Amino acid sequence: MQGDERLGQAMEVFWERGYYDTSIDELMERTGFHRAEVYGRFGSKQRLFEAALRQYRENVIRAFVEPLARPDASLADVERFFHGICDRATAPKRRRGCLMVNTASEVSPHIPSVAAIVTSFLEELRGLLRRACVNARKRGELRPDVDVDRVADYLVGAVLGLWGLARSPAPETMLRHYVDGVLASASGPRRRGSRPRRR
Amino acid sequence: MQGDERLGQAMEVFWERGYYDTSIDELMERTGFHRAEVYGRFGSKQRLFEAALRQYRENVIRAFVEPLARPDASLADVERFFHGICDRATAPKRRRGCLMVNTASEVSPHIPSVAAIVTSFLEELRGLLRRACVNARKRGELRPDVDVDRVADYLVGAVLGLWGLARSPAPETMLRHYVDGVLASASGPRRRGSRPRRR
Secondary structure (H helix, E strand, O other): OHHHHHHHHHHHHHHHHHHOOOOHHHHHHHHHHOOHHHHHHOOHHHHHHHHHHHHHHHHHHHHHHHOOOOOOOOHHHHHHHHHEEEEHHHHOOOOHHHHHHHHHHHHOOHHHHHHHHHHHHHHHHHHHHHHHHHHOOOOOOOOOOOHHHHHHHHHHHHHHHHHHHHOOOOOHHHHHHHHHHHHHOOOOOOOOOOOOOOO | OHHHHHHHHHHHOOOOOOOOOOOOOHHHHHHHHHHHHHHHHHHHHHHHHHHHHHHHHHHHHHOOHHHHOOOOOOOHHHHHHHHHHHHHHHOOOOOHHHHHHHHHHHOOOOOHHHHHHHHHHHHHHHHHHHHHHHHHHHHHOOOOOOOHHHHHHHHHHHHHHHHHHHOOOHHHHHHHHHHHHHHHHHHOOOOOOOOOOOO
16 A cells, blocks of 8 residues: 555544544554554654544545535535535444544644644634625625624534534434524525525 | 542543543542552443443533423523533633533444443433423414424534534634524524513
């Protein structure tokens, strides 16, 4: 396996088991990395984890925020984004949740360099959601007086809630109802009679 | 220290550090338990954790679900409940989040007996929120056609989102805006012109 494939394998192990429950022995067994390589290339388990988390952001998160990536993304794209997370979250491996959101709770209170990666992700996510709300307001899909900063904050929290539900033992219907509630809420400040355009 | 006080100390350690990052050595140092006692009384670190989690539910969660405990709890009580979590979550030790919600993500995918405790908590929470919605609907605070099962599922997810935000590096304003969004959404299916009664 190439180095990046093995880093991808390490990402999978951390995603499934979390940071603290993953031993160097398990990483070596499941990735093919040798101990000397882990320390030589990364310096420590923590640095390997940070590299895996960056790779997760680059590869996995890039795919799930794709609906929000277009500069003209609007309310229908926010809906696509949440339904996309819900589909991933209820797929067979759903119990893994999102490595970044798991890390926000498990690791970021203890390791500042990891908290910095999580903060940067939360800011990016908030920025994408805020831009979609600004676009929706301009198009009249949201009321002109809607506070896009508040809605963006709400939606970031909703993403954390959804991934939290996904990794918990909550039943799948709860995830679906949760997303329906979030989307009804996000489009609540919608102009009367206006529906978001679908592409 | 009495046994239960030491169990309370163990609860605090797990709450702050999580299950996997807490070693038996740290538990002994911070609780006064001796190794032989941990194994003699509880059998394993896992069983000690489960006892601490049950104590957390009994002592800490009982306090934070108090607004929903009255059989006639209604929409104003749901609001008090969420504002109460938000106040706890933004207090100086807020970065700890909620031990039960942290555990739902960190431990329950791996240990079925822990998942059972989390499931029981989620069901209790859902039941309390659902009852408050039924009462609110009866009183005309929610529209007569509102689906209380969907709203209850949404609100359970919202609790997980709020505690997830609390343990993440998200700024405090984000938590406040999130709660405002949740409450606006929960009372969205409210009858026009009706406001929940405050006691």
